Amino acid sequence: MSAASMSAASMAAAPGTPVRIGVLALQGAFREHLETLAGIGVQGVPVRLPRDLAGIAGLILPGGESTTIRRLIARWELRGPLLDFAASGAPMFGTCAGLIVLAREIAGGEEPILPLMDVTVRRNAFGRQLDSFETDLAVPVLGDTPVHGVFIRAPVIERVGPDVEVLARLDDGRVVAVRERNLLGTAFHPELAGETRFHRLIATMAAEHRDRADGSGHRLQATRGGAAAGSSSAA
């Protein structure tokens, strides 16, 4: 994985091989993610219905209200297709509410939404809006320049599974950015701070995923079918 992150930190998505990244556009700050993608020359596609997942190589789950997004995912039967999309190996990046959507466990007993990432998150972990804050974070996989984190009624990651890589912590040690294979999550909003490195990273991961899919035809079809079946039996 470090090769992927090194290349992401140093360059945009491979020039000449356009890759399309979906942004879940049910509710929240999806426009900011689409603009951030446009700013690094990557085509973003709003995703509201299962059919919108066709032809995209990665997906961003934006900030918003997770209770609302949960309801809209259920109503439009996106859960199965999103789990299949993740199982295909396509990268997914959740910010704030998007991280909550990806988490396998939500502290306090709420049902998980797309149990994908082996983490436990706590909603509104810092308090109410008056406790929202900005701070600089060291994120070594993105290089030496710190990431400016904007935390808005933000969640925190209370537990990480054995396969989860911690990408950033607050000064007090609390975990606020993680990666597990093709899944990325941050408790803060890079899209509100003009930060593009996470988007470059997912674009690079998406291009690699797409190239793998192009390069290994039938074998991948079989893998995808098997993975999808696995995810629906878990669901």
Added chain:
Amino acid sequence: MTETSTWATKKGLAQMLKGGVIMDVVTPEQARIAEDAGAVAVMALERVPSDIRAAGGVARMSDPSMIEGIMAAVSIPVMAKARIGHFVEAQVLQALGVDYIDESEVLTPADEVNHIDKHAFPVPFVCGCRNLGEALRRINEGAAMMRTKGEAGTGNVVEAVRQLRDVLAAIRRLQGMREDELFVAAKELQAPYELVRQIAAEGKLPVVNFVAGGISTPSDAALVMQLGAEGVFVGSGIFKSEDPARMANAIVQATTHFDDARIIAEVSKGLGAPMRGIAMESIPESERFAVRGW
């Protein structure tokens, strides 16, 4: 360095609410119904606007214990209303820890000249406007989110449509102007020149803009979204309808899928009666909420 209550966090919460529905609620039970239906936030108040309109008299900030009850009942952001210019009501709401304050024309104004200096508060504010000049004056005072006022408590979307069109048309006009014409435009809008210039350059308000006042069906919500609203406030339209939970959910769905008529048709089926509406002609000028604030 860690900083709380920055402009980015104040404005940012409104950005997270985009594409969503903020619902007026008067009890914790209603707040839970709103949250279950998919509201992105609730507005805690003592009476919905149609009841304020019916009751007359002076409408004030709600009882703090009622607001606390609602804050305890839901996990989504809770907003509450202060009277225009009543900075002590705003101080009280901030002390309670509400997530956003609405300096609202639905309550009886406390000051006929000055609005609240919103920069002075760590808590963010949303304010109403009828046109671009009013929006820019509120933003200059520190509002981190705007909403057009519509005419609250009427169930009639006509004012909301007029005002949203006004704001967006005025922005388009600024975009077409020469640099040297923006000075007079600022004078005519009675708005700060720096903000006018910024809007002419960027083609949008520097804060999120919702629509309020008169939304009472899924189609109403989709109408203002197609016109360019970034989200909707629904006041009386939900809890004055026949089946509030279903109406609330349908308006949430229509706000997300605002440009898909088949989905709007689907969610609009069998909702029961929406709130009873009032024609604008039947409301005397002196009883209109939207003219409050300047």
